[in-house]
Amino acid sequence: EPEVTQTPSHQVTQMGQEVILRCVPISNHLYFYWYRQILGQKVEFLVSFYNNEISEKSEIFDDQFSVERPDGSNFTLKIRSTKLEDSAMYFCASSSGTGTYNEQFFGPGTRLTVL
Amino acid sequence: AQSVAQPEDQVNVAEGNPLTVKCTYSVSGNPYLFWYVQYPNRGLQFLLKYITGDNLVKGSYGFEAEFNKSQTSFHLKKPSALVSDSALYFCAVRDITNTDKLIFGTGTRLQVFP
Numbered sequence: 128e129p130e131v132t133q134t135p136s137h138q139v140t141q142m143g144q145e146v147i148l149r150c151v152p153i154s155n156h157l158y159f160y161w162y163r164q165i166l167g168q169k170v171e172f173l174v175s176f177y178n179n180e181i182s183e184k185s186e187i188f189d190d191q192f193s194v195e196r197p198d199g200s201n202f203t204l205k206i207r208s209t210k211l212e213d214s215a216m217y218f219c220a221s222s223s224g225t226g227t228y229n230e231q232f233f234g235p236g237t238r239l240t241v242l
Numbered sequence: 243a244q245s246v247a248q249p250e251d252q253v254n255v256a257e258g259n260p261l262t263v264k265c266t267y268s269v270s271g272n273p274y275l276f277w278y279v280q281y282p283n284r285g286l287q288f289l290l291k292y293i294t295g296d297n298l299v300k301g302s303y304g305f306e307a308e309f310n311k312s313q314t315s316f317h318l319k320k321p322s323a324l325v326s327d328s329a330l331y332f333c334a335v336r337d338i339t340n341t342d343k344l345i346f347g348t349g350t351r352l353q354v355f356p
Binding site: 168235 | 278284332
């Protein structure tokens with residue numbers, strides 16, 4: 128069964144450093160999402176991406192964040208200058224459409240630790 | 243704005259007993275509701291969804307959920323709990339006003355004791 132994959136599973140970085148989190152969505156999917164989950168808290172929407180552009184972003188997704196689909200298969204989330212409060216689990220999701228019957232499939236997540 | 247609430251941080255149940263994990267929703271328009279489960283160090287796994295139709299929705303691993311419009315609830319249920327059901331459960335609503343992003347509840351930790 129096709130699945131969403133994410134690398135790395137765990138990333139440790141120093142405050143102020145740039146990180147890139149990678150996701151490979153399910154191959155025929157067209158809509159891509161990033162969510163994050165701070166430890167012990169709920170899962171929060173960050174950004175959605177369709178047709179090579181951002182469709183919607185949350186208040187969390189400020190100028191330090193960017194997304195791209197560089198090669199038609201990978202979907203990346205970049206944090207330019209990490210802060211301590213960026214420490215969280217980041218989930219990528221994809222779906223084949225936005226109709227009522229299309230569900231989002233989630234990857235296993237990348238745990239980001241900012242020191 | 244769309245939102246869901248999970249009033250219980252944790253639910254404890256003995257193996258073999260029925261379980262219920264509660265969720266209430268607040269939406270404008272028709273609700274599109276989901277349950278996801280998260281096992282330790284794993285991603286979110288889809289359990290079931292309510293779009294329209296029967297109020298009792300059956301999903302994976304023997305779980306079901308009952309949609310109740312008058313009570314604006316979508317409680318997750320299972321007739322007989324297993325120890326392996328112990329995990330974090332999230333209720334979510336789809337925000338259809340824009341890009342179908344999911345809005346999650348705070349999660350309920352289910353602990354099933356042998």
